[in-house]
Structures are given as C-alpha cells and as structure tokens.
Amino acid sequence: MEPAECLRVENMMVRYGHSLVLDDISFKVKRGERFIIMGGSGSGKSTLLRHMIGLESPESGKVIIENTDMTVTDEETFMNLLKKIGVLFQNSALIGSMTVGENVALPIVEHLRLERHLTPVIVRMKLAMVGLECYEQYLPSEISGGMKKRAGLARALALNPEILFLDEPSAGLDPVTAGEIDELILHINRTLGTTIVIVTHDLDSIFAVGQRVILLDKSTKNIIAHGDPAEIRDRHENPEVRKFFKRKSVSGNTR
C-alpha cells in the first residue's frame, strides 16, 4: 500500500522585491518519508522552508499539510497545524534565557493540559530520546553546538509532530557530531514514524539520511532533479546534476 501523502507544495511562486526566488515549485512528501531539499547557496532552499512552515506566505501557490492549505487557513486552524509540525532551526534557536529543560517544556506547557508534576518527566524522556540525559538545568550558552542541535531537536519533537523540518542540521558541526545527528534523525524517523523534511547541501547527510531528494537550481528557480539520491548521482541525464552530487561528495569527505 502506498503511504498517504503528508505534505504537498503546489505551484509555489516567491518573489522578493523584483527578483524571483522560486518559480512554480511543486512536490509531494509521503508519510514517514525522509525527504531532502537540496541546492547550492542562493538557490532558495531556505526560502522554500520558511514558506512551508508558515513564517512567510508565497505570492501564489499552496502549502498543504494534512489536507489543509496553510497559506489561506484561518488563525485557529493555522495554530492547530503548527502543533503538527516541528522545526529545528539552523542555529538551534534555543531561548537563551531559559535552561534546556525549560526550552523543551515550553510547547508542552503551552499546548497540553498536563498535570504540573508530569512536565519534568516528559521533558526528561524527550531529552533522553536525543541523548541529552541530565542536561535539563544547563543554559544553552553552556553546551556545545552539537548538544544545542540535540536540544533543539528535543524541543521540535515536544508535541510529537507529524512532520519534522530541519534546516541544515549538520551546519557548523564536526563530521563526527554531524554523523551522530544524522543517526539520531534516522532513529527518530524509524521509532516515531515522523516524516522528516531536511534542507541541506551536506552530501554526507543526504546519502546517509535521504530517501528522496529534490535539487533546486539557482538559474531556473525550479526543481531540476528529483528522486533517489544515489540514483541521481549515478544515472541522471543532466551531467551538471551528476557533477553536483559527485564532485562535492568526493571533496565533501574532508569537509
């Protein structure tokens, strides 16, 4: 049985001022899939992410999450939709004045009517899931970059979202830590069945995590390749696309 679709972007067009950033982008993400949006710098992949999570609305087109169009819906439906998605931002975006535990507890306290004494229990479980046991009391400024990503991931997972969006999860991390984050993403996808959407240009992550990938192109402002990452690398008809996947993956090993 084909898994149901979970997220659909339809004919999205984005313009900043006079410059067109995304031109008529359409794709679907299936439930439980690990989907990767890649592209070089300036190809609009972060812009695409910002529109998919509802931070900005496109000039035209739709973002459909769980059969609801995010771009036109009313305030209440939009808020409910936000509970179904979790986002890990590039710099983790932990609130600096709160401890790691308070950061994770933030959405739980706000959106769930949980008895007060249960919040620390679930926060510890969330932190255990990302391998940060016993770090509740630390401030974000006291932990390393990789740990911040983990804490950000725990916060993104706080309400067990259907879809987890990750913006450059391996950016700014050493190869070993980046590999551990990839492992963690795979683990979350397998145990919780969360749909994963990653925006990245790190080829190691793409081959380690990705099941399906789209490649955005700066000149056409559209998707120029679509499919299984290894397949695109080996057999795509456009040599430029193959080069993009290959050349960087060779030099990418040393990072």
Place this chain on the structure above:
Amino acid sequence: MRTDIADKCRFEIRTPEPAKLQIFLRGDLVLDTAPICLKKIRENLRKKLPGLEKTVIDISGIQHLDDYGAMVLSEIRNLTGLSPERTEITGANEDHRKILGMTDFDRNSLCPLSPPPAPNLVIVAGETAINAYNGFLYFISFIGAITVSIARTIRHPRSIRGGDIVTHMKTTGVDALPVVGLISLMLGLIIAFISSMQLKLYGANIYVANLVALAMVSELGPIMTGIIVAGRSGSAYAAEISTMKISEEIDALVVMGFDPNQFLVLPRLIAALVVVPMLAMFSNIFAIAGGAIIGVSMLNLPLDSYISQSMEAITLFELLWGLSKAGVFAVLIAITGCLRGFQAKGGASSVGNAATSAVVTSIFLIVFFDSMFAVIRIYWGG
C-alpha cells in the same frame, strides 16, 4: 470528542492476590490520550494501593505507544509507590520496546533531578561583594585602556576612524535635537509658569526671565540633555557593543589587530564630547524661548526686555560652567554605555541588561557628578 479520546485508551485493573496488582492497557497510549487516561487510572488505583507488593502492567493490547505513553507507564509505577524492580511491564512488542528504550524508561531514576541549591545568605553576600569588587577592577582597567588608546590616537591621529565619529555625532547629536528642543521648550514654559505665579505676588514679573535663564544654563540644561542622551545614545552604545561582543565581532576586531577601544569607544566618546555641550546650548536657548512665550503671552512683558533681562542674568562663566558640565556628562554616558556593552556575556537577554544598566548607571552618575560640581562651586566661592 472527549469520549472519543477516552475510548481510544481502555484499561482494566485486577487484583488476583491482595498484594499483587495487574493493570491491562488497551488501545492507544499517545499524546492525545495519555493525560485523560492517566487521570482515570489514578482515580481507580487509589483504593487498591495499601499492602501492595508487586505490580504487573500488561501493554500487549496497546496498538500505539509514544513517549507520552511511556510517561503514563512511568507515572503508574510511581503511583504504586513500589521500587521499579517490583513493577513489571509485560507484553511489550518490538515497537513498544523501541519507545521504552529510547526514552530511557528503565533508567529513569539514574539521574535524579537535583533541586536548585537553596540560597545561602553568606554565599550570596560574598558573591555580590566579589562581583562588585571585580566590576570595580574592570572599570579601572577599562578607564586605563581608554587612556592608553587616547594616548595612541594622539601619537597617530590617522589611526582613528573619522567617518565613525561623524556618524555618531549625527546619531547622538543631530538626531537628538528635536526631542531635546521640545522637552527644553516645555521645561522653560513650566518653570516660567510656576515662578510667575509666585513672582506676580510681589510684582516682580520681569525676574521670571532671570529664573528661567539661570536655572537652565547652570543646572537643568546640562542635566536634561544628559538624561535624554543617556536614554537615547547610552543605551544604543551598550546594545550595539554587547551585540558585537556576543556575536564574536569584537574578537574578530582584536584578531585583525584593531584596538576595540580605539575602534568602538573613542569615536563614540569624541562624538558625545562634541555634541552634548552643543545640545545643552540648544536646550538653554529653547528653554529661554519657552519662558519668553509665557512672559510675553501671560505676563505682558515686552519681548526685548525679556531677552535683555535674560542676557543680564547669565554671565559667561555661568554659561561655560554649565557647558563644561555637559561635556563631563557626555564622557560619563559614553564610557558607561561602552563599558556595559563590553561586560555583556551570554545571549539575547544580556543585551537588554547591558542597555538597561547603561541608562541607570549613566543617570545616577550624571546626578552624582552634578552634585559634586555644586560642592566644588561652594568651596570655590562662586
């Protein structure tokens, strides 16, 4: 909706032996169902607890389990009051075990949550004293570093960035002129109005001009200007420098061979030193204009005699005294703002703290130094 959720999670509690408790869970034990399910279990469990020695929780009937479900299981375990070894989870399938493993279910007590240590008065007092002492040392070394930077700039005048000075003169001075002017005008109006009510009784209307001119030029002009500039620019200096500090921009300057004091503090210091006395002068003029409005419109004084009376009231010494106070305030504002900026560490909240503390400290210092000036004048015999 509520009953739907309750139906998704069902449970049965049995006591085959008095000391043994069996809980059978069925359905979904996930985020939506966990809170209400736990509430019901708790209600049912209460009367069965005394004399309990073993609990078996059977989760073979559970279709979906997530970490919120694991939380419920952990909470049931806590509710029975038994040690974790005496609670057995049976019937877990592969998926359940993954979730329980992932959430560290079995090791949950390994890392006890330490409550934050109770504040000890001696420690708090000691820490505060040490921090105050260190802050004082930092202040001294900061003043020293600025002095060194000034000396270096005097030897190599080209090393300072002239463009920055002009920019800061604009933001600190020119941009502040409207607000300084408006506030001073209104202050002049108020002083003239209040004093006229008293002086009218003695028919000494013309002395309103003396009062406004003298009060503004020697005291209120510099102080008002200082407070406005501290609020506008002192906070801006602190916010800008502290943001640069926490985003490592200052480290970058150091590595590129710049002296951060020369690069950041001196342009602000020089700009403030130039424009604050000017602003104080404008403040005086606007306040006298405000006084004149009251004098002419309410006291029927001729404008020219009001102005000449004002001019007579102020001596050159008085004017220079006031303006040099404004210069001192400018130095205080610039140094405090930059110092607080450099002291910031941590995240976004430290920027806010730096700005707040810069304004509070500058205003305090302005008032403090103003009273020092008053004391000096008494001994000077002025």
